[in-house]
Amino acid sequence: MAFEILKIVLAVLGGLALVYIGLRVLRFVGQKPPDPPPPGSLRKVKLKYLCTICSTELEVKMAPVEDPDPPKHCGEEMNLQAPIDD
Numbered sequence: 001m002a003f004e005i006l007k008i009v010l011a012v013l014g015g016l017a018l019v020y021i022g023l024r025v026l027r028f029v030g031q032k033p034p035d036p037p038p039p040g041s042l043r044k045v046k047l048k049y050l051c052t053i054c055s056t057e058l059e060v061k062m063a064p065v066e067d068p069d070p071p072k073h074c075g076e077e078m079n080l081q082a083p084i085d086d
Helices: 002-029
Strands: 043-050 057-063 079-083
Touching: none
Parallel strands: none
Antiparallel strands: 043 057, 043 079
16 A cells, blocks of 8 residues: 555656656747847958868858857867968
8 A cells, every 4th residue: 555655656756857857948948049249249250170070161251259269060170271361
């Protein structure tokens, strides 16, 4: 008798935990995205990156800072080839 009551209590607590976790996830997903940066706050940069694993090239034309962190591709940071000169 006590074992059956314990199973019911554990099932109810487990269900409540699942509902709580589900509601937290929904609140997180439903948050408003961050506001975009104010106009003119991006800087013009001309950088070219290369993924050493798959040889994907990426050209960055605008960034919030003059020397941005290298992007990641294939789980690794891309290598800066050279600033692009016009």
